Amino acid sequence: MKVYSICIAMYCWASLFSVGATAPADKLARPLVHQVEDLGMTSPVKVYEYKGQWLVSPEALSQLGIYSIGGSPTYRFRIPWIALHRGEPPYTFADITLPRHKVQGKWWINVKRAAPVLGMYMRNSGKEQVLFSTHVGMKKPASLTIFPPGPPVSIKGSVLLWDPLLLGEKLPPVKGKVIVSPTAFRVTAKGLSLRNSNLDQLAEQYEKKGYIMWPLVDNGFSPQVTSAILRSSEVQEKIIEQLIGYALVYHFRGYNLDFENINYSDKERLTAFVSQLVARCHAYGIVISMDITPHSPSLRWSKVYDRKALGNVVDYMVLMGYDQVGKNSSKPGPVATYPWVEKAIQSLLKEVPAEKVILGMPLYMRIWYSSYDGRDLPKKVEEWPPIERAAFVEKTDNPMNNGLAAGFSETVTLLLKELSDMDSNTTQNTPPGSKKLFVHTLSLADSFVIRQKYKEYIHWDKIHQLYYMDLPLQTGRVQIWFEEEKSLQAKMGLIKKYQLSAGAFWRSGFEPTEFFKNFNVL
Structure with a gap:
């Protein structure tokens, strides 16, 4: 494990404040502010390069004015303001869990992935590499602008693969536009919950193999929790800020929303929340896709979606072309027949443009x-x-x-x-x-x-x-x-027939080794 010195030069506002017991009480009241004429260069702190990671101790981060919340690996960042309208920018913060790894019996924070948005960079200084920073906080990438109307990035002809088991190491290398959606986040009544602490390593594995990463954000399929979120503007704001913060820290290109089993009485609230989330994320260049079910009489599982209104705001809508007959049915039946899927597509296209529709297909049967x-x-x-x-x-x-x-x-x-x-x-x-x-x-x-x-x-x-x-x-x-190559090829033909944007598969790990080679999509 290589040891380097870190020198942090702070030339901008530090964009953190502590709310934890680990920092002195006077640091709880306001953001920490350091300017170059006040601080200049700090004393060097140690960073360890271990298996491609830049590991820094929590104590070292606290020396730089970066304090954890209650001793956890979660830190509070000020999000860079990108105005959607005229007016003074409000204070916007997000609680972000930085990747933590245990090495030689001690916990370390990996700052490598977060370094660019924190203004940190490595360069040679004399005989050793030194980590510098222009600002401790979140840096607005210069290339990000507000999206014009319509899908910001074309994914025509690409494939989305849901990855609930986080199989980054096992997925094959890809060429072309292949989107992977790991089940990384869950919305809760307290904010956004990170479901995998090693998300930095997973993101790196995906990138090395050529995947575009849109983490999945679900609601735990709990109507009670979802209702509590949709009735609290404070919780919604926190979730949106966290999604933006995580996208900046981990370099996510987009998110896939999987909100299901929602009280029908919350229909308008769901649409309003998603609309607000999309507008805010678009300002930072973040693509938003949303999973929806085929039309059915079910209030919680189908009628709760205002497909037309949602289709107007999200970048892509993923039609989950399953289950025609679910596992709790009293009568046996298929997961997804061709006529049933085609009817679902035809129904959705009455409300959502074809260029926004992604067809989800099952890699399972019963x-x-x-x-x-x-x-x-x-x-x-x-x-x-x-x-x-x-x-x-x-x-x-x-x-x-x-x-x-x-x-x-x-x-x-x-x-x-x-x-x-x-x-x-x-x-x-x-x-x-x-x-x-x-x-x-x-x-x-x-x-x-x-x-x-x-x-x-x-x-x-x-x-x-x-x-x-x-x-x-x-x-x-x-x-x-059976769902197999022939039946799935038939369904993929519907993508071309109706000029849909792309196809998707639930889920990675269900497919045989040569499956994607046969489909010529990877």
Whole structure:
């Protein structure tokens, strides 16, 4: 671990003030102010270069007038003001968690990624490298301007990949415009919550492999928490300031908003909050996309979105083309058939311009098992019960061929995008002695073994553009509507047909190794 000296020259207003017990009480009342004629060069402090990081101790930062909040790695920054209208700029602050790493039993703050916006830079000074700063606080990048109307950056023909497992190291290198959206933030009644303390390393991994990073910001799918946020202008302001601050510190190009399961009574408040967030973020060059569901009768999951109003303000709207039939349904069904997805696109385009629409597609499907003995299938496909050879399943026994398809859109249950979904199973309440329905989420990668073992029971459905399996076992019946390369290629054809902006996939980790090479998108 290399050791360097840091000298900080402060030529501008320091843009921090402490609210923690670690700093003297007189530093709590106002921003710290240092000017070059008052301070000049400070005494050198140590910085350690370790695995590409610039590590500084919290004590060293406090020597520079940078104090943590309550001893945590969170610091309060003054956000550079970019006026959206005439008038004096107000004081704007954001609580930002700087990346913290434990080395040799001690916690250190990595300032490398934040250095540019803090005005810090490395240069040779004599025989050693010295870290200089023109200002401790947040620096307004000169290139940022208020966006003109319409999408600020074209992502035509690109792909967005959601990454809830933060698989930066495992994702393949890419060429072209590929956007990755890690589940990095959650809005709470207290402000913005950072869900990964090593976001600096993750961002670096994405950048090295060629990805554009739009972190995902969700609401925890809690209607109560979301309502509290939407009814508090103070909390909303804090969240917006933090999003801007994190974008400046970590060099984010945009955000992906995933606000779901919201009280219908908060519909207008949701639209107002998103509108304010977009306007403020645009001033700093930050792109905002928002996930929305297909039209359905559900108040919380669909009708709460004012698609036309939201489409007027966000840069991109991601249509989540799933779940046509959710895992809690009492009847088996597909995740996303071609006609259902096309209808969802047609409906959305009545309110949102095609150039703003991104089509989200599933890299998963579900195993529907109707058990005769009340017991679930073994986890390993190799251990599934024997096939009932005497059984004969009529082709019309495919629910998609007997008129039920029309009813699916009226009984939509949407997927809650939780990580536990991969390992979860759902059982439906049934009377004793009757069949019991078990439901499992199956990734595209894990579906190959089933498709190979039971291929004689799998048939292509031309109308719905997917493969369907009806498997008669001695202990029950297995039904799967497969999402795989052929069905997904058909859905991607809708992007071209309707001149949509891009495609998206939920989620990384569900795809086989060669998937994206076959799609020619990475």
